[in-house]
Amino acid sequence: MSDLTLIIGNKNYSSWSLRPWFWMKQMGLSFEEKRIPLFTEQTDAQLEQYYSNYKVPVLLDDEFIVWDSMAILEYLAEKYPQHNGWPESFEDRAMARSMCAEMHSGFTTIRNELPMNCRKILSLIQLSKEASEDIDRITSLWRYFRKRYMHEGPWLFGQFSIADAVYAPIVLRFKSYGISLGKIEQEYLEHVLSQEAIIKWCEAGKKESEIILMNEITHTFSKI
Numbered sequence: 001m002s003d004l005t006l007i008i009g010n011k012n013y014s015s016w017s018l019r020p021w022f023w024m025k026q027m028g029l030s031f032e033e034k035r036i037p038l039f040t041e042q043t044d045a046q047l048e049q050y051y052s053n054y055k056v057p058v059l060l061d062d063e064f065i066v067w068d069s070m071a072i073l074e075y076l077a078e079k080y081p082q083h084n085g086w087p088e089s090f091e092d093r094a095m096a097r098s099m100c101a102e103m104h105s106g107f108t109t110i111r112n113e114l115p116m117n118c119r120k121i122l123s124l125i126q127l128s129k130e131a132s133e134d135i136d137r138i139t140s141l142w143r144y145f146r147k148r149y150m151h152e153g154p155w156l157f158g159q160f161s162i163a164d165a166v167y168a169p170i171v172l173r174f175k176s177y178g179i180s181l182g183k184i185e186q187e188y189l190e191h192v193l194s195q196e197a198i199i200k201w202c203e204a205g206k207k208e209s210e211i212i213l214m215n216e217i218t219h220t221f222s223k224i
């Protein structure tokens with residue numbers, strides 16, 4: 001039995017939970033998962049014991065607690081160096097970390113306007129200027145790294161790394177909201193969507209019955 005337990009939120013909605021979950025699944029780590037539906041009357045009481053300021057994800061390693069998706073990913077990368085959490089070269093690691101830090105501290109407009117929602121399939125969504133700028137920034141990052149590492153594999157830095165796990169919820173958002181992409185970004189998106197772990201996460205998310213209203217976007221442009 002594994003000593004690792006990952007506490008996650010609703011699979012349909014919890015983008016921060018998906019990041020370590022996806023990385024752990026891709027690496028074949030054995031772990032228990034414990035799902036705590038968010039924003040219910042019981043959520044705070046259920047999360048209180050983990051000292052995570054009532055947020056998910058949380059990793060339990062036996063009795064040891066790590067919270068915040070980036071801290072969890074860094075912890076796992078250190079604990080399992082054989083899984084190459086970060087790219088091999090010093091320079092690539094710095095770029096991968098830059099990309100992850102940018103996601104962790106920014107892109108708030110995307111978070112608010114295009115919340116992760118595996119069940120949702122919309123097209124022609126009405127985007128603010130700021131959301132379009134966030135999308136342009138993300139697609140330019142994907143394009144840059146895919147072009148640079150194209151010959152080393154299908155992931156952002158060629159081989160799968162924490163950067164791919166951190167950007168996986170963006171892939172799901174672009175799919176849900178029908179964001180049109182260039183060829184390179186579209187190929188990357190399809191590659192992520194074809195992963196068994198992502199397929200399973202989305203299937204499980206779609207079966208959940210909880211509805212978090214603030215993550216249910218309905219405004220679309222009507223076709224002329």
Ligand SMILES: N[C@@H](CCC(=O)N[C@@H](CS)C(=O)NCC(=O)O)C(=O)O
Pocket residue numbers: 009013014015016017038039054055056057067068069070
């Ligand atoms: N920076 C944190 C963000 C964690 C976070 O905001 N998680 C959301 C779920 S995706 C949450 O727990 N929300 C519940 C709340 O804010 O009460 C991380 O990377 O783990």
